[in-house]
Amino acid sequence: MTHKEPGPLSEIDRLIHEPARLLIVAILSEVKEADYLYIQQETGLTKGNLSSHLDKLEKAGYIEIEKAFRGKIPLTILRIARRGSVAFKAYRNQMGALLNGR
Amino acid sequence: MSLQPRRPAGLPVRILILTHTSLYGRLVCNMSENLPDLTQVARRPLRYWNSDGLPELVLGGVWAIWVLCLVPLEFVPAGRWTVPYGIALPLVFLASALGGHWYISRLKTRITAPRGGFIDYRPRAAGAMYLSTVLASGAAVAVVRQMITEPTAASTTELTAAITAFLLSAVFLAMAVRHRMPHHLWQAAVSVVIGLALIQWPTDLSTGMFRLFASLGLVSILLGWIRLRRFLRRNPAPAGGAE
Structure with missing residues (x-):
């Protein structure tokens, strides 16, 4: 007997x-912008791992990455893009529907 | 008792594996009820503001300024200076509160950002900002007016300082719960104790406020100092600058 997957599962955004x-x-959805260091500390990821994830999100148009300077210190500023906001909201709704059976 | 998450009816095992990987389960999912708990994750940036003890330290400083402003009302006999002083006092209160916020941001840029990263919050809605400014201004004017016009002890003015203490306690309690920062419970507890003391040993309004802000200022500075030292110890200055 084959198990039929429920509809919402196929629509889940695997990238998010x-x-x-x-x-x-x-x-990032809760702030205007955050820097690389903050995100690294909050996620506990290594620099290489975090950069890889950020690269994927940027390529998908979900986040924007800006290189800047504060005085002489280089900064990588991250902010969620409009497309990322929409995708995250949709993801939350889909997961809610899937897990709560709504 | 099984530690395995309950399997919701109708969900195949592969979906459970997909949604309950360890990091996902730990950070995002409420494992006991299998509900996504992204709200808690989204609240993490709120804790950034209170992560280093700087707000408590600066708030303590602002309250120390308020206490210094109340010293003349407390120790100098009332005279012709009282009314203009009373008009200027709410302005000083508001200016010091706004200046305190600006100063925390400056300190965070210098102390917190190189060690713990940097966040820029979304600007609050203009309506909410105007409303809070009007409410704070109104409260400051009303309290100072009471201090100036009714310097002697009376039941209503006696209670104002105690009520202020209880309101501040409720604010600290809400912050402790909402931001998951239990150190605010200390400030809430001290506010309650001061409020009860002001009911037990009633004084006139300016004396009550003087004692309230002096005690809370001292506790805030102490708490801020301890938390800042702990933050600096845990997050040493980076050698080569930020990413």
């Missing part, structure tokens, strides 16, 4: 669903 990226997007 990955736990580390979900954490990054969830945090």
Whole structure:
């Protein structure tokens, strides 16, 4: 007997669903912008790992990455893009529907 | 008792694996009820503001300024200076509160950002900002007016300082719960104790406020100092600058 998957599962955005990226997007969705160091400390990811996730999110148009300077200190500023906001909201609704059976 | 998460009816095992990986389960999901708890994750940035003890330290400083402003009302006999002083006092209160907020931001840029990262919050809605400014101004004017016009002890003015203490306690309690920062419970507890003391040993309004802000200022500075030292110890200055 084959098991039939429920409809909402196929619609889940796998890019956001990955736990580390979900954490990054969830945090960025609540702030105007945050820097690389803050996101790294909150997620506990290594620099290489975090950069890889940020790269994927940026390529999908979910976040914007800006290189800047504060005095002489280089900063990587991250902010969620409009597309990322919409995708995150949709993801929350889909997961809510899936887990709560709504 | 099983530690395994309950399997919701109708969900195949592969979905459970998908949604309950360890990091996801720990940070995002409420494992006991299988509900996504992204709200808690989204609240993490709120804790940034209170992570280093700087707000408590500066708030203590602001309250120390308020106490200094109340010293003349407390120790100098009332005279012709009282009314203009009473008009200027709410302005000083508001200016010091706004200046305190600005100063915390400056300190965070210098102390917190290089060690713990940097966040810029979304600006609050203009309506909410105007409303809170009007309410704070109104409260400051009303309290100072009471201090100036009714310097002697009376039942209503006796209670104002105690009620202020209880309101502040409720604010600290809400912050402790909402931001999950239990150190605010200390400030809430001290506010309650001061409020009860002001009911037990009633004084006129300016004396009550003087004692309230002096006690809370002292506790805030102490708490802020301890938390800042702990933050600096846990987050040493980076050697090569930020990413």
